[in-house]
Amino acid sequence: MSRAEILESADAAVAGIEDGSTVLVGGFGLAGMPFDLIDALIRQGAKDLTIVSNNAGNGDVGLAALLAAGRVRKVLCSFPRQADSWVFDGLYRAGKIELEVVPQGNLAERMRAAGAGIGAFYCPTAVGTPLAEGKEEREIDGRKYLLEYPIKGDYALIGAHVADGLGNLVYRKTARNFGPVMATAATTTIVQVDEIVEPGTLDPEAVVTPSIYVDRVVQVAARHYTVQGAR
């Protein structure tokens, strides 16, 4: 509720995240990954976290660093295994982290359901596969569906391009990815942006995440990261 807070630092933005929280983390590979917020979360120290994100960390930075710091109990993601996911791989093989694999579209739709007040929905993805195990199946109009439940976060950490002073957000290109749905699905949504502008500057027709979904905003320095090896 109420207008987003504009904070001076990423550390201030992640203050108060409790041990045991479920944290939705934006980004697809590196695009849209909220690196500054994750680094601040590592400094902040919250542990026993459940992380919901498309991947389970790349290289030794961002989510991978959070995992390496031993703060994560469980990961829900679509694609943990990548060429550079050695941190996750090691923890998983050592039995030190739980994994729930969720098809990418279900990950997005389940968070959308959480944000939209939908109790559950019938989805055709994964019918007849190992990921259907334990799920209720129902035939509707001759097609089979699985019942999928919402994924709600206590916090969302997302990266956007520009915020206005009220918290309205726009993104850049495919860095938009999970940000808009995660913003709707978390109790507290924390956003790092490249720039903060005055209300009235963003085109109201082009706002992607309306301010109602945004609780805390911090402007961070331009992102510098390499793209190589991000598979």
Place this chain on the structure above:
Amino acid sequence: MSRAEILESADAAVAGIEDGSTVLVGGFGLAGMPFDLIDALIRQGAKDLTIVSNNAGNGDVGLAALLAAGRVRKVLCSFPRQADSWVFDGLYRAGKIELEVVPQGNLAERMRAAGAGIGAFYCPTAVGTPLAEGKEEREIDGRKYLLEYPIKGDYALIGAHVADGLGNLVYRKTARNFGPVMATAATTTIVQVDEIVEPGTLDPEAVVTPSIYVDRVVQVAARHYTVQGAR
């Protein structure tokens, strides 16, 4: 499939709509109402139609004129009864038209489900009310929900502001309303716009309806209508 057709007239745009079709008609009151397409549909002559729209016609124009011409068998809408809905009122009281009242948000979400390949969803709206009759109820996490099914259209007739040559659409202000969801929920989506521009003219970050959802586009003359009495 394939790039949207740009047509020379509203009559060409509505060609081929079959008797008995389900037609989703955009607009909320007059804002976003595709008047030229509806007028063309009246000339085209398709009958025995099921119309899905928020209202059931205002005054003697647009949807009201289609109803008055005796082309509509059934209306699914949220709010048929208005100060100026005399055409619908007369037909309904004479038993000449069927009505299914659907809460406004369910109307939108059921069409979204149709477009998104969701088989059905559990929705908290209308639990414990007369509109819950005949619907499956389920308690999830301590809250009651009703099972709602998709509403799919054979055709959608919508009004947008600008299209590019591929069929990407932007809207104007609250005239956006049902257009974007209806475009996803119909087999054939027919759009009237104020202007058609070259591909590459619209900002890719601000496209509201991507071209994949658009089949036919026609540019129409500036809309002239009064706002008074639109309740």
Place this chain on the structure above:
Amino acid sequence: MTTTYSGAPTGADHRLSMDELAAVVAGDIPAGAFVNLGIGQPTKIANHLPAGSGVVLHTENGMLNMGPKAEGDAVDPDLTNAGKVPVTELPGAAYFHHADSFAMMRGGHLDVCVLGAYQVAFDGDLANWHTGKPDDIPAVGGAMDLAIGAKDVYVMMTLFTRSGEPKLVPKCTYPLTGVGCVSRVYTDCGVFDVGPDGVRIRETYGVGAHELAERLGITPP
């Protein structure tokens, strides 16, 4: 169901006009809240929000940061509120489609929604969409979505019908809009909390709490 009342304070020495009541409701809306004001009397609340309150108005036809009613040249047929009245936009506005707008509501993101009503029950049941008369054409619009959507659903209405029947009742006789969804009822004669613990008089206008309780059939605890 428990119904309670106490010697609630008298907030005014006269029944409030709808404009005065709108000011009372406006005073109870927290600064910075996201609010949907239903069609009819509740729209008046916007006129009484203090400058700088930062309250953001939502209209379910697809907009946040809606401004006041449009006048003269500012009238734009593409920009209306849910009552189809031309309105304006404020800096920081955002437009979205109907599915997104109702997802916002159904998902519990609005802080307050203020609705009119035919009847409210002591336990928070709401009836505001249909008289139930056989010749009445049913029309629900966004009423049921609004009723279950916001964190707090307030009702603003006259406490009695023109013929003197109470509209705050032990149990609704009109068809329901939502079950147990209302938390507070603002009326010309007083303000009430309603919900699972029953009804409580918060404040009265131009009438004593005991007299009001008696007229409504609210029994002491």
Place this chain on the structure above:
Amino acid sequence: MTTTYSGAPTGADHRLSMDELAAVVAGDIPAGAFVNLGIGQPTKIANHLPAGSGVVLHTENGMLNMGPKAEGDAVDPDLTNAGKVPVTELPGAAYFHHADSFAMMRGGHLDVCVLGAYQVAFDGDLANWHTGKPDDIPAVGGAMDLAIGAKDVYVMMTLFTRSGEPKLVPKCTYPLTGVGCVSRVYTDCGVFDVGPDGVRIRETYGVGAHELAERLGITPP
């Protein structure tokens, strides 16, 4: 299940390279189609789409009208394909979030999706996400969503593993990605229709239809 083969034409006198095969697939994609090309070999198909085909590429991380791989200064870390490779945008592009992107796919709006595979069954079952080995970390990404999403799901793969085992099989032994979802299989040795009516050889490359049928265990009707 019926499995059929006929004297399918020999389309080339040699096994096709993956680039040659990409050209074959590209030739079968209708002008103006909306297409998703899976990670790996299928991305090569984009290089063989004829100029002016009007084919629009979808990438499930949130874009329509994706252009070729970005080189040099055009590389933008905020603009990648589903394989996280930097790409470009074409005129008429549109960006959208993940829920909208997968709604587009799941809702059946894409015309064609081309995927790689470990195995495809004669009835169209697909296995392409998990080897099922106990020490393998499962990772599905968008594979299952893609498998059930497009109007036509094509597979592009080598017909045999390095050790010579067929990958087009009577029944998948690897964990499934989707049931009965594939309609056509493009391989270096030939093209096949698969589905509820069983498998049919459309064309062969560098091998006769009878020999191919025998190696795959496709019995004459």
